[in-house]
Amino acid sequence: TKTNQTDRIWDFGAEYGFQMSGIKSEDFISSNYSPLIRFSIGRCLNKNISIRFGYQGRYFNTIADDIKHYYNFYYTKAVFNVKNIFLGLKDKRAHELFFHIGPGYFYNFHSSKLTINGLIGGTNAFSISPSFKLSLDISAVIGWDIYQGNEDILPSISVGSVYLF
Numbered sequence: 001t002k003t004n005q006t007d008r009i010w011d012f013g014a015e016y017g018f019q020m021s022g023i024k025s026e027d028f029i030s031s032n033y034s035p036l037i038r039f040s041i042g043r044c045l046n047k048n049i050s051i052r053f054g055y056q057g058r059y060f061n062t063i064a065d066d067i068k069h070y071y072n073f074y075y076t077k078a079v080f081n082v083k084n085i086f087l088g089l090k091d092k093r094a095h096e097l098f099f100h101i102g103p104g105y106f107y108n109f110h111s112s113k114l115t116i117n118g119l120i121g122g123t124n125a126f127s128i129s130p131s132f133k134l135s136l137d138i139s140a141v142i143g144w145d146i147y148q149g150n151e152d153i154l155p156s157i158s159v160g161s162v163y164l165f
Helices: 082-087
Strands: 010-020 033-044 049-060 069-081 095-108 113-127 132-144 151-164
Touching: 010 049, 010 132, 033 151, 049 095, 069 082, 069 113, 082 095, 095 132
Parallel strands: none
Antiparallel strands: 010 033, 010 151, 033 049, 049 069, 069 095, 095 113, 113 132, 132 151
C-alpha cells in the first residue's frame, strides 16, 4: 500500500541495538557484544536518494580485555532507496529497503584517537503512519585502527523509529 509521505522531506531517527567487535569466528562470544545507540537526522534529496547526519556510540567490548571501550562516531551517509532505484517505483510504500554508505569521525576514548572510518549497511523500513516508520538496520563501522591497530570492523543490528516531518 502507498502512504502519503510526499510532503515530508526531513526525518529524525532513533535506534537501539547491539554490536560486536570483529567478525571472525572467535569474536562470536557473549562478552564481546555491547549495546548500541544511534540518532540521526536526514533530508530527502529526491525519491531515490537522501542524506543523513548522525551519532552512534557509547562503548564496545573486545575479546582482548574486559574494558568498556567508550567511543563517539559522528557520520554523514548517502541513503539509496533500493526499491525505487531497481523497481522504478515512484511513490513511497509501506515497506522500503535502503542501502547506505558514508564517512565519519570515530573517537576512541580508551586510546584517545580520532580516526576517519566508514559506515555501510542496509535498512528495512515499515511505515506505520504517514509520520512514523519502524526500522531494522544491519550495518558496520569499518576502518583502520578502531581497536586493534589494523583493519577493524564494528558490525551492528538495531531497531528503531523514524519520525517524518
